[in-house]
Amino acid sequence: MPSSNRRVTQQDIARMTGVSQTTVSIVLNERDDAAVRIAPETRERVLQAIRRTGYVADPIARRLAAQRNRFLGVFTYEPVFPAGLGDFYHPFLVGIEECAESIGCDLLLFTSAPVIDGRRRIFSQDNRLRLADGCILLGRWLDPQELSRLIAEGQAFVSVGRRDDAGGPVPYVGADYPTATAAQVRKAAELGHRRIAYVGEGAGPESHADRYRGFTSAVAEAGITGVRLRYTDGVLDDLREQGCTAVFVEEFADGAVLAAEAGRRGLRVPEDLSFVALGDPTRPASTDLDFTGYRIPRRAMGWQAVEVLSAILDGTGGETQRLLPCEPVAGATLAVARA
Amino acid sequence: MPSSNRRVTQQDIARMTGVSQTTVSIVLNERDDAAVRIAPETRERVLQAIRRTGYVADPIARRLAAQRNRFLGVFTYEPVFPAGLGDFYHPFLVGIEECAESIGCDLLLFTSAPVIDGRRRIFSQDNRLRLADGCILLGRWLDPQELSRLIAEGQAFVSVGRRDDAGGPVPYVGADYPTATAAQVRKAAELGHRRIAYVGEGAGPESHADRYRGFTSAVAEAGITGVRLRYTDGVLDDLREQGCTAVFVEEFADGAVLAAEAGRRGLRVPEDLSFVALGDPTRPASTDLDFTGYRIPRRAMGWQAVEVLSAILDGTGGETQRLLPCEPVAGATLAVARA
DNA sequence: CACGTTTGTTAATACGCATTAGCGGCGTAA
DNA sequence: TTACGCCGCTAATGCGTATTAACAAACGTG
Structure with a gap:
């Protein structure tokens, strides 16, 4: 029971057992090279001292010397x-x-x-x-x-x-946002949507760009029209004016707000306006709707x-x-x- | 711009500027002892080399020398x-x-x-x-x-x-569970409760024992009666039989279940039966009641x-x-x- | 002008570990 | 008996930094 506050080092173990610091290191790392071998009884003595003192190698020194510390x-x-x-x-x-x-x-x-x-x-x-x-x-x-x-x-x-x-x-x-987003676009197209909106930035972080990329390519492939809109106060008006029947939201929380707003205006979701959430909420979002979309395999x-x-x-x-x-x-x- | 793959070290900076590694270290740490001072122009030369190479100190070596790994x-x-x-x-x-x-x-x-x-x-x-x-x-x-x-x-x-x-x-x-619990007991006593139940173990982990200790001493002090009951299927019957008008639950989640059960039996909470939750839920608990009790300053x-x-x-x-x-x-x- | 004093810098060392080269001692084969 | 090899271990070194003691040079001061 070492009462001193200093860290126990390999040197300490070595002195205790009457071997060299090198030997302690070798025992500790369970090296079994042909080049460097330790007699079983020596090894045991060292191991006992290690157990007795509760020694563990200093991770910092370890990393400095060997470039690894787990x-x-x-x-x-x-x-x-x-x-x-x-x-x-x-x-x-x-x-x-x-x-x-x-x-x-x-x-x-x-x-x-x-x-x-x-x-x-x-x-x-x-x-x-x-x-x-x-x-x-x-x-x-x-x-x-x-x-x-x-x-x-x-x-x-x-x-x-x-x-x-x-x-x-x-x-x-x-x-894989592009694939996942594209799948949702296809589903919408199959359900008869001809103009769908993408609400979000569609750029900046890769995750946004990727969603938008999947969106645009799938829209083109399905022969329908996609419009991108920023998430602003008037976005609901905008997309309705443009004749969109479905809204793909980059950000779940924005979708929750928009859907609620739509509800207040007497629009039924999804009968009058469909919503697709492109991923999980990254901010707290409160809604009692069960959003269509996909989940990120976090x-x-x-x-x-x-x-x-x-x-x-x-x-x-x-x-x-x-x-x-x-x-x-x-x-x-x-x-x-x-x- | 060092193209070699090796990290830039203080030694490198030193060689570049024709000073010693010590000097680099001193400049880097902005040491301003009376004992160790560096001429402004030397300092500047070193700093330039540091900026030029994008050198940053190796945190490993730093912490090894400091004998603290932080x-x-x-x-x-x-x-x-x-x-x-x-x-x-x-x-x-x-x-x-x-x-x-x-x-x-x-x-x-x-x-x-x-x-x-x-x-x-x-x-x-x-x-x-x-x-x-x-x-x-x-x-x-x-x-x-x-x-x-x-x-x-x-x-x-x-x-x-x-x-x-x-x-x-x-x-x-x-x-401080004892104090917090005692305060709740006093509040209950002031509201006319004469027999109150403590539902939980009241022992084992210190946090449980502490709650129960606060409970018993406050109950005694208020001159009312406290009974301890384990959280079991029949606990609601038991405590009603014993004439308890308030339930103090050690575990929030148990309280949520009990209150719901009470509701099913036609008991109104809190008119017919009061509940006090001794702390936050440690397990997910679903309830739409706004439980009286206290919050742990986690x-x-x-x-x-x-x-x-x-x-x-x-x-x-x-x-x-x-x-x-x-x-x-x-x-x-x-x-x-x-x- | 001899003698402290301050100023600017460095050599040496420690930090705790891993690694490499090498050293005695012993056994075995030639 | 010599030569060679194997076994068990260690001395020495390096990783990149911080710190201390010390030193040369410049600078007063009486």
Whole structure:
């Protein structure tokens, strides 16, 4: 029982057992090279001292010397544990934690990342991502500058969510928004919708661009008309004027608000106006409608991101860019187009 | 723009500018001791080289030298990111993260802790808690054996939630259940309740024992009668038979079920039977009642736990056992006792 | 002009670990 | 008996930074 407060080191263990620090290191890492072998009884003595003292290797020193410490970093531009209730990121984290547990890694949350202009930064004084063997990057939008710098520096990382190239291909596990969105467009077309609206930005973060890309191409293919509108106060009027019979909302919460507003104006959903939500709510949204659309496979994305990262670290080859299918939700807000 | 793949180091900067590595370090850390000063023009030269190369200090080496890794461990017996929606632990984590961010520490989640008998263990192969400078322990119940071992080994840690001594005082930040519960009892007594029931275990985890302790002492003080009942199928009959006019539930979710059951039997809440919930739901609970009771200051508890831990690590003195007041919730389930 | 003093910088070292080259000792084959 | 190889272990070194003691040069000061 060491009462001193100092960390126990390999040197301490070595002195206790009358061997060298090297020997302790070798025993600890269970090295079994032909080059370096330790007698069973010596090994046992060392192991006992380790157990007795509760020694664990300093992860920092370990990483400095050997470039690995079995930590997986998680970087988010926003707080990892969001204060909001409508917790969009939570399922990703569940997947990440589950997979990390399965491969025996600890998770390091970079809460110390300095906040500049209201956002956390990867680079400033130092690049703390290096504290871990590899990192998972989470967030709707990742700073392309920081991204390309990570690539240039050869950092091991995987993004949750597809990312455009940034001076090189970015490893990611994303959701296949184009395919999922296109499927919804086809469904609408089959139900007789001839003019449908896309409400949202359709650009900016990859996830938005991807949705819109799927939308436009599917619309063209189905021979119908799609119009894009920003989410503003008057958007409901606009799209009605344009003769749209269905609304595809980029953001679930916006859809909830619009549908409620439509209801107040005496429009029945979906009989008079159909709604399709392109993904889960990223903000708290209250509605009693069962929205048609699709679900983002968040947990699977988190899990697989760790999987890909693990493969990268092991030097195992394999695809470093994965798109996972979204699960369609039948819902009750998409119906035959009004005559 | 160094094209080589190797990281830029202080040594590189030093060679570039014709100074020593020490000088670079000094400039970087903006040290301004009387002992160690750098001429303005030298400083500027170094800074330029740093800007030119985009050099950032290696956090690993930095922390190795500092003998502090600025990791705060977070240990939970259950997964850190619970899959369940009714997420009791979430607010604690929010507080922990916020405070960690404010003091510039990273959070280390012990996802690699082995799960034995369905629970994670602190001690098994090794004590992973030692990987961090200090740790936050989270969970309704902490294994007293593990706890006393932590104390014996001189581990720096703080428990979220009060803990009984375990071979020594346990540092904690807890909720003041006795006071909060007693206040509710007094309120009930003032409303004319003469026999009130406590439904729950009243023992086991400290948080349960504390509630019950507050209950019994307040009941005695108010000169009324309290009966403790386990949460079972027939508990509603039992407490009615015993003439109880108010039910204090240890566990919110149980209260929700009981109240619903009471409703089905034609009892109005609170006119015929009052309910008081002693804390927030630890399990998902569905009810449309606005329960009277109190709220556990979870976020503050998380925050202050980190604060206490930080003080322990810095050797700053200060109280290492804190009880925070719970916030009373007026609610609508406690009314004047039926005649 | 000899002697402190301040100024600017550096050599040396520590931090805790992993790795490599190599060193005695012993057994075995030539 | 020599030569070779194997076994069990260690000394030395490097990872990139922070810190301390010390040193040369310039600068007063009496």
